[in-house]
Amino acid sequence: MQTQQNQSRIEDDRTSVSVEALKRSLMNHLFYLRGKLPETATSHDYYIALIYTVRDRLLSGWMATTQTYTQPHIKRLVYLSSGLLTRTALETYLINLDIQEQICQAIDELGLSLEDLLKHDVILDQGKELEASSYLLTHYFDALTSLAFPAIGYGIRYEVETEPMIECQMDRQGTRLYCSGNPWEISRPEQLVEVKVGGHTESRIDEQGRFCVQWVPERVIRGLPYDTPISGYRTNTVNTVRLWAALGTESVDLGARSERLTLDRLQQHYFLMACSLQDMLRMHCIERKQPIETLPNAFTVQLDGAAQAIAIVELMRLLLDEYRLDWDTAWRITQNTFTYSYDPSTLEEIRDWNQLILQQQLPRHLELIYEINQRFLADIRQQFSVNDECIRRLSLIDDDDTVRLPHLAVLGSYATTGAITIRTHQAFHEGLAELQALFPDRFKDQDDRSICHRSLLALNPQLSQLITRNLGKRWIRQCQALHQLEALMDSTDFCQAWRSIKQAHKHAVADWVQQATQVSINPQALLDVQIQPIGESQRQLLSVFYIITLYNRLKLNPTLDITPRTFVFNSTRQSSNIMATLTAQLIESVAQVINHDRDLRDQLKVVCLKSPLAVMKTLYVATDLIEQIAIATTDEIDLSHLSLGLNGALTIGTLNATSLLLQRQVGEGNFFLFGLTADEVVALQSSGYDPWHFYQNHRELQRVIDRIAMGDFTDPQSNSFKPLIDAILEQDHDLLLADYPFYVDCQDQIAAIYADEDWWTRLSILNAARIGQTSCDRIIQANSQALWNIEPVAIPSLGVRQA
Secondary structure, eight states, X not given: OHHHHHHHHHHHHXXXXXXXXXXXXXXXXXXXXXXXXXTTOOHHHHHHHHHHHHHHHHHXXXXXXXXHTTSTTOOEEEEEOTTOOOOOOHHHHHHHHTOHHHHHHHHHHTTOOHHHHHHHHHHHHTTBOOOHHHHHHHHHHHHHHHXXXXXXXXXXXXXXXXXXXXXXXXXXXXXXXOBTBOTTOEEOGGGOEEEEESOEEEEEEOTTSOEEEEEEOSEEEEXXXXXXXXXXXXXXXXXXXXXXXXXXXXXXXXXXXXXXXXXXXXXXXXXXXXXXXXXXXXXXXXXXXXXGGGHHHHEEEEEESGGGGHHHHHHHHIIIIISOOOHHHHHHHHHTTEEEEOOGGGSGGGXXXXXXXXXXXXXXXXXXXXXXXXXXXXXXXXXXXXXXXXXXXXXXXXXXXXXXXXXXXXXXOSEEXXXXXXXXXXXXXXXXXXXXXXXXXXXXXXXXXXXXXXXHHHHOHHHHHHHHHHHOTHHHHOGGGGGGGGGGGGOHHHHHHHXXXXXXXXXXXXXXXXXXXXXXXXXXXXXXXXXXXXXXXXXXXXXXXXXXXXXXXXXXXXXXXXXXXXXXXXXXBSOOSHHHHHHHHHHHHHHHHHHTOGGGTTSEEEEEESSTHHHHHHHHHHOSEEEEOSOTTOOOOOTHHHHHHHTTOEEEEOSSHHHHHHHHHHOGGGSEEOSOOXXXXXXXXXXXXXXXXXXXXXXXXXXXXXXXXXXXXXXXXXXXXXXXXXXXXHTOTTOHHHHHHHHHHHHHHHHHHHHSHHHHHHHHHXXXXXXXXXXXXXXXXHHIIIIIOOOOOOOOOOSOOOO
């Protein structure tokens, strides 16, 4: 009897969500896993212990999900992305498991604050640079799991020097992750895989008379998987994200420091593809005991960008060389396994993937690319009437001996999405247009980029509660219900409550800015934010020019009343070139002058954030206006702007890829559009752009440039910003002067609209409602049948759960 009671107690402490069980679990983890007593434990110790406590409550669902997915009839969606990161999201797990209140009470009774512990999520995120693909996949996996779709995500586990694993260094900043380890993850050393790199190939005829190729590598890298559970909203489904750590082959002891590896971009992508495909084949052929020919019935692999096209060649290599299938069977399996999402912003990283580099690093894959290309072009000549120029454009090898990976991705997949973006990009006219004409059924004219509306629950609980009070809880599971917010735009009480929440968040930002920078800002002022760090492009200077324009107006007319405005810049730098450095210095210098000029009467303030992550969550919910002012030909999509819009921020932008996505979601009349279109940009650049013409023909622009050039924002003797001004007047690669008049006019209109709080509030509500309705839940549900052919899977409940 006593044994049964003890067993029940153990199960309760691991699975129960009662306050007492949660307290016992947390203290046990503090003692046994952190090795700390309450008297010596830090806030970070309690935070890690809390994560282990929450992870315990995920494990029964995780194991049940994993076990259910071994059934042969279940088809899984696979995401491959080198940008796939498992973000620390403790608060999201609490919401999904519906244990926020119990955890909060348990923490309070232990004399701690849940709010203080959750701040460590931000601290652990400090080293991360979340790419657009990562941001998208974070939201996608929330939606997939909440909707009970079977899925697995594969990515790379980046390390730091303090970790006893191998570091795969990226050639950009921001990849130093997991400084204190990742308590959510579990390593799986029994599922280690080996990846070949370099070397040469040897061909032979086997005993059955078949032509065979053996790859003799220069070296072998081992991939060690780390699994992280991804929970869904109030569901038993817990999907997996598996990250691969790169290990050298010399060390057998996984706990010891091994040979440190540095993988370049090509090696990183191939390492991820090779590890993940081996893992898929293991699950299909060994765990499920299914024949290799039925692989497309078990998995649909979503390729996230052109670089992942190397997965197509790797699967062909495995099927031909390891499983000894004939070419036609291997190609049919491959084509029926992959779908491809075209993203022009990923093309830059593959520009140097030429035949020489592939020959040195992936010799067998280059042979297979030649074979795929030869067979493809032969089929085209036989089936269609095409000339040599068309064949040249369709070839997988371009005139510079670079492999056209987007072409390969289209050929090796049964569907390609992102066709709307393709039509706006020059690469489309370099062969993809012909591919679409030849294979129109493979191209899906749809947008597969959005965010998950449930992110509002953790990011802005006050706004979530307001919506729930007026719409009920249905909107959390059914994003379409958010359209009912538009009917509430005429409710005085609802609009006032909406404004009050936004105002409270702006007060929080003002308090943080005062404490961190000693700059006092007006919480009533329009909060105008740029969250992008300063990089190769200096488009942030448009905002700087407008700030100086307002400054000039106020200095010319000290009694002038303008709409009070606070400009917030992310002053961290992604680039170390001189122009980026000067841009950052100019922003800081302008801020110094304006913030200390009493003549401005606090109508204008500028804030530079050197550590923006510390206040990013508050900024997301407090922002009134977000700037998406990249030049109109910019293809990269920044999905973080959708999160700001979901929280009621409005957007000013050119018609670049991000703005096009936003405009489609909120409507043309609810987006502040300015500047040259992509076609106008190309026309202006090709006709010989003359920055001096725009400088000489706009009086306010002249005053702005002259004030900077004369040293009003620096020591006049040093004239430190002269190189920046010279570059703008002589070249102006970012077309700042051409877009300036449109930008100023648009910002002036925004100021007038903000002065009418009822009008602004209506636009804010409408933006949130329409962005929320286009949640990735809808995209997942649409693609599940039309693209991936996957079905939701009910997961049985395991373990004990007692409130």
